[in-house]
Amino acid sequence: MSAPRAFRWVHADDATSARCGILQTGHGTVETPAFMPVGTQGTVKTLTPEELRSLGASMILGNVYHLFIRPGINLIKRQGGLHTFMGWDGPILTDSGGYQVFSLARLQSLTDEGVYFNAHFDGRRLFLSPEDVARYQLDLGVDVAMLLDQCPPYPCSEAEAVRAVGRTLLWAERASLIIAKAKEEGRCPIFFGIVQGSMFPGLRKRCIERLVGLGFDGYAMGGLSVGEPKELMLEVLNATAHLLPKDRPRYLMGVGEPADIIQAVALGMDLFDCTLPTRLGRNGTAFTQTGRLVVRHAEYAEDNRPLDEACACYACRTFSRAYLRHLFNADEILGPRMLTLHNIHYYLEWMRTIREAIRQGRFSELLRSTLYAERSTKPARYEVNNA
Numbered sequence: 001m002s003a004p005r006a007f008r009w010v011h012a013d014d015a016t017s018a019r020c021g022i023l024q025t026g027h028g029t030v031e032t033p034a035f036m037p038v039g040t041q042g043t044v045k046t047l048t049p050e051e052l053r054s055l056g057a058s059m060i061l062g063n064v065y066h067l068f069i070r071p072g073i074n075l076i077k078r079q080g081g082l083h084t085f086m087g088w089d090g091p092i093l094t095d096s097g098g099y100q101v102f103s104l105a106r107l108q109s110l111t112d113e114g115v116y117f118n119a120h121f122d123g124r125r126l127f128l129s130p131e132d133v134a135r136y137q138l139d140l141g142v143d144v145a146m147l148l149d150q151c152p153p154y155p156c157s158e159a160e161a162v163r164a165v166g167r168t169l170l171w172a173e174r175a176s177l178i179i180a181k182a183k184e185e186g187r188c189p190i191f192f193g194i195v196q197g198s199m200f201p202g203l204r205k206r207c208i209e210r211l212v213g214l215g216f217d218g219y220a221m222g223g224l225s226v227g228e229p230k231e232l233m234l235e236v237l238n239a240t241a242h243l244l245p246k247d248r249p250r251y252l253m254g255v256g257e258p259a260d261i262i263q264a265v266a267l268g269m270d271l272f273d274c275t276l277p278t279r280l281g282r283n284g285t286a287f288t289q290t291g292r293l294v295v296r297h298a299e300y301a302e303d304n305r306p307l308d309e310a311c312a313c314y315a316c317r318t319f320s321r322a323y324l325r326h327l328f329n330a331d332e333i334l335g336p337r338m339l340t341l342h343n344i345h346y347y348l349e350w351m352r353t354i355r356e357a358i359r360q361g362r363f364s365e366l367l368r369s370t371l372y373a374e375r376s377t378k379p380a381r382y383e384v385n386n387a
Contacts (some may be wrong), residue, residue, distance in 0.1 A: 002006045009246075019359050020359055032086075034059060040275075044057075044344070046340045058091065059143070064094050065094045065128075069119045071089050072138070081141030093271075095146050096147055097128070130175040131148060131174060141269070142189050145189045147193055154223075154294070155199075156198050164198070170275065172216075178309060191215040193211035195240070196222075197240075205243055207238060208240065218251060219250055230257075234260075237264060256272070259373075261351075266367050277343035292373075295321055296328050297325075306320065314341060315339070316342060353366070354366065
């Protein structure tokens with residue numbers, strides 16, 4: 001397979017593996033490190049594409065599993081592709097849905113050919129193969145596409161992890177044939193191979209070596225943030241992230257908290273997604289400079305301050321905590337919308353802060369202050385593998 005369409009890193013931190021890069025896609029440029037708001041079913045819940053643009057979102061995430069179940073890949077293709085269907089003209093990354101097949105679907109039957117499952121929505125018996133998933137993402141017309149992989153649960157035995165890695169690699173080899181043909185036709189998105197191996201660094205190293213040999217455009221760390229302690233996640237990432245090619249984008253799937261993100265950036269990761277800002281926003285929790293704020297609490301009944309006095313988002317410029325609390329207590333949809341908007345703004349501003357710190361040579365200082373705020377006592381651990 002050919003080299004990626006365009007990825008280059010333009011700044012790097014001297015003390016860690018943190019880097020700023022530029023990922024060029026068919027629908028625009030993404031400055032990394034970047035956070036992708038999660039639009040699983042073709043929408044970032046409660047927000048319009050115009051609002052996402054105004055917040056500065058550069059790339060959003062969709063999910064093949066959910067779009068396959070409804071409304072269907074062929075319907076979206078007939079509508080002109082996912083960008084046209086959802087009214088978003090920026091870059092889109094689609095997850096293969098492998099994690100959702102194993103976490104949401106019922107009665108899975110897993111074989112080397114693919115996975116049979118009953119859809120969580122209506123119980124239909126369905127099948128996905130690695131070739132299907134690659135073709136569906138081509139049909140959707142997305143910019144960045146993930147391969148079908150097998151994500152083992154946590155905890156799992158080493159034998160279970162070995163089987164999952166073997167199947168993930170088999171599927172990657174089969175999908176690579178579809179990708180190579182699409183590249184010859186000049187219509188291929190940026191495809192990422194997904195590293196599995198559970199909490200076994202040696203197994204992840206072998207998976208990385210095999211995936212790199214297949215020459216994908218980028219590489220994702222899968223199977224982390226699936227229930228393991230954060231300290232273990234970071235230890236595994238620290239032991240393996242530096243093995244990924246420097247000239248390809250690196251994606252840490254499903255992570256996470258703002259403090260998790262900066263520590264992963266320090267280890268050289270470039271792309272992130274997580275449902276936390278949208279899910280917590282819909283349930284009345286806001287990320288702020290002083291920690292999480294649960295706006296439903298009675299203490300905010302007459303609080304005229306914004307959610308975050310340091311924030312310039314529309315919700316904070318316009319509404320008080322007292323009013324937002326009223327909206328949630330009255331089950332008014334504006335409440336979840338405004339907290340979701342605020343949380344996405346918070347995450348995107350956090351990524352801007354990280355990028356600017358890397359560019360200005362202040363990243364290590366920002367990392368230390370963040371870890372101090374999180375009461376971490378071992379920041380040096382995240383400066384080990386910066387080769």
